Amino acid sequence: MSFEPISQAIQQEATAATTDQTRSVRVRRGVYSMRERPGFYMVRTRIPAGLISPEQLEAIAALAEEVNWPLGVHLTTRQGLELPGVPADKVVPILEKLQAAGITTFLTGGNSLRSPISCPYAGVTADEVFDVTPYALAVDHYFREVQTSYQVMPRKIKLAFEGCAHTDHVRTQVTDIGLRAVQREGQNGFQVLIAGGLGATPKLARELEAFIPVSELLLTIETILRVFNAHGNRENRSRARLKWLLEEKGLDWFRGEYDRERADLAKNPPALQLPTLTETAPALDGYPAVTEAELGEHYAVWKETNIHEQPQPGRVSVSIRVPNGDLLPQHLRQIAALTRRFAGNVRTSIEQNFLLRHVSAQALPALYLALKEAELDACCADELIDITRCAGSDVCLSALTNSRGAAFKISEAIRGDFSRHPDLRHLRIRVSGCPNSCSHHHTADIGLFGLSRQIHGKPVPHYAIELGGTASGTAVGSRVAEVPALRVGQAVKSTLIFYRDQHTAGEDFAAFVERVGPDAIKERLAPLANVPPPETAPTLYRDLGSDKDFRLTAKRGECAA
Structure with missing residues (x-):
């Protein structure tokens, strides 16, 4: 991807003024203006399904060190990472370094299909119907790289994939397109929910399809996007989301348009190409013995709250709680090192935490001590204190x-x-x-x-x-x-x-x-x-953390630019 357009946009903003055009160019590439800091930007990464490698964590850590934002990197509720405090002259070099690490920021803003989120327990829980990860990745690739007709829609569209039968870890009920794994007569498929959303006026999603076979996933999503792209409100930004189209037109109307568009698209349906995922698993044994005195009382609480049994014998997943969703560069490096040493892989969650997967249950004492040394041993992930x-x-x-x-x-x-x-x-x-x-x-x-x-x-x-x-x-x-x-x-x-x-x-x-x-x-x-x-x-x-009288300085956000 060429970074020349964003380079020109930032140069114009530095020498003249921000315009709708420069803002649009920036935001589509995940670069946002910062609050009361002219000349500085926040860069938002796209991490589909929360999959991130140790090498990518280290790459982001190096950039965070270069930027030196006091709070480090922020985890988002869409499984991404944000890097605030980037000076204008470093934006393009940072985008280039992210791209070299296999990380994109493209379409993390603007009226586009945002990065799909996926259950972080996909593939490692007995509760799942099937692993939805490859489907989330396939959808991300197709609409970002292949079918690019829906990158300037009336408003953004968010997708969420959940594979668990009894727990929804990604809140498919409050997203534009929610996909729940289901089976019918031994065939894998998805329940399709549409038009959920949060914001100032939350709406719960409605069922569009009780079951579609997995082979029809791209066909179904593209049909929904066709209808929204054709009929969504392009005049009033506050009424432009999919939830408002359903509110104004009704589900029956939407189904009628959906059926017509689907029949047309089915004449030449998009082909679903699933990526091959390889998840390694470290040895089950051979870890150093640790005494209870070394572990301390906190270990028992941490083990109770942060450990999740996997269906794979002898394996567990381990939550790393990230207070306030903020991570310093050294924490990212330590998580990368711990992933290599103890886990098969790591994912982010929408709760602003990390999940180490395929950890040997026998390795837990040694892993805990390593987390403690890294100051990453906070207990009670996904509980009251985990705000x-x-x-x-x-x-x-x-x-x-x-x-x-x-x-x-x-x-x-x-x-x-x-x-x-x-x-x-x-x-x-x-x-x-x-x-x-x-x-x-x-x-x-x-x-x-x-x-x-x-x-x-x-x-x-x-x-x-x-x-x-x-x-x-x-x-x-x-x-x-x-x-x-x-x-x-x-x-x-x-x-x-x-x-x-x-x-x-x-x-x-x-x-x-x-x-x-x-x-x-x-x-x-x-x-x-x-x-x-x-x-x-x-x-x-005064606002919390400030010694000055409070004043309203909020402006219109840039997400839809």
Whole structure:
């Protein structure tokens, strides 16, 4: 791919001004402007299905060292990695180095088909119907390299592949095209869900097909894209996603258009070509003996929460929890080294973690000590303390608040034994810096998004609190209260205590929220919502991590440029 267009676009932005054209050129290649940092950019990588090699991790680590952004690299909720703080003169060299490492940034922005996400447990769980990984990779290749007609659509389209029968690890219910592995009479196929989405107005997906054979995967997806490309709203960006086309036209209308387009495309259907995946597995034995004294008490908790049994005898998968989704270059290098030493391969997850796969169960003590030495031994992956967050106002143009500061504040409030309480540990928290839901806050037991409130004549950073969403995306949370950013940790902990102390036997969090009602929760949080004048409480008028008064500097985001 030629980088000359983006080189020219960045040069024009440096010497003149940003235009719609320069922005479009950049964003289609995964290069985004940064918040209040003229001349600096964030580069977003495309990691289809979360598959990333040790060599690629090391390549990104080297670039992160070169850029020297204080927070390092950020894991996204679409299995990608973002590299913020890239100076204008380094953008093209970094894109070239990524390409040399087999990593693309193409179509990680703009109105295109984004990188497919896939269940990180594909191929290593007894719950799966079949391994969906090669199908996700085939779709990515076809629509990025072969069929390029859908790279400037009315709005972006996101895909998610899930192979597990009972758990949806990629939230197919809230994505534009969700594909669930199913079998019919011994034949592998997919259930096809369409028009789900999050953002400021979440919508649950609808079933388009109960079953299609795997051979018809490209035919089905391309037909959906044909209909959307022809009829999607190109005039109003806020009503341009697939979910709004279904909202306005109805599922029956869409099916009619879909059937007509499918019949036409079936005359010369696209051929599905699956890549060959080879997954190596290290030796089952031969690892150094480790005493319990060397391991310490934390090992038992880590083993309970971060280890996943595989159907392959003697093998496990190991979650590496990444607090706040941020990794320094040395962490990337260490994960690469640990993958080579202990695992068959590594994948990213939409929970902003890594998964080492095909690890020998006998290697766990030695692996744990290596993780501990690397400061990557955080327990409780995918539990209450494992908070998902968006990039926030450190980087993103759209963000209203510093989601990283909020996630840290909440972690401080609930860490320790509280987060491990048996009635609470399975709950999930997600934090976004604006209503756009890049953290998937609608799908959390407790979801939060940043906003601003004018109080005593001054803007005050706040978080709206949504309760009762589900991690699988089968239900979205309901907005119940708003609290100043400074008190977000107290508000979350108070809500958790309310559930812990008042829920009935066997009552899950969503059912509890429905039973007690939003008014009861809002009343409980009311003291935290009260904001005194700035003269008596100046810190409430500052965002987390800032010593200056809060001001609204958010702009229109660039994802659709």
